[in-house]
Amino acid sequence: MRSFLYAIVIGLVGAALLHIVIILSLPSFTGRDAYTRVQAFDEPNRFFPLANGGRTLLPINDDPAMLTAVCAFSVENGPVRLFAEGDVPFWSLAVYDGASNEVFSMNDRTSVGGALDTLVATPVQLIAIRKAVPQELEQSILVEMRGEEGYAVLRTFVPSRSRQEEAAAFLAGASCEPFTADR
Structure with a gap:
């Protein structure tokens, strides 16, 4: 028994x-996971706002005081540089791999000079970059990503309607582009 x-x-x-x-x-x-939904946006290596006419395209953040943009990228052919600058009260960045696992996160308080300047690369690519750091990456934060595909989520705080335009401009001016050293 x-x-x-x-x-x-x-x-x-x-x-x-x-x-x-x-x-x-x-x-x-x-096929409804976050990475698959992010890939459905038009083109990779470009930040897309997640709110479209008041409708949130991904359920990442429902806080009306935060504006959010997302960028799908691949580091298969080289590193990707995430860059943004502007006068916003707060911003945060999170980098996720293809399985939607968080690889890296930071905000304006932990950045160099308050600007977003991050390079995402594979371990092998980072070894090559660290051997001879290009001048344009001297202040950049280097992020190691084990997989080849992922996405970045950039959020900014909008404390009042009068700051809405600044926040939208900050996200619109953010870049998520393959990095090529100017040598």
Whole structure:
């Protein structure tokens, strides 16, 4: 009788774990995960605003005081440089890999001089860059990404309607482009 109860308990625990795994992996099988949805935006290596006429295109942030933009990129053929500057009260950046795992995050308080200047690259690419750091990357934050594809989410705070235009200009002026050293 004891082994029968033990088998039932083990079976129930196993079934619960299996259901949890299925539920958590479901977005990747349905194509509705964040990375797949970000890839659906027109072109890679360009920041796209996530609000379109008041409708949020991705459920990343529902806070009306935050404006958000996203950029899909690939470091397969070389590093990608994320750059933005402007007079906004607060901004934050998060870099995710193709599985939507956060690889790196920062904000204006942890940046160099308050501007966003980040280079995302594979470990091999970073080794080559660190051997001879180009002048334009001397103040950049170097981010190592193990995978080749990912996306970046850039958010900025809009404390009042009068700052809306500045925040929108900050996101519109942000770049997410392949890096080529000017040598």
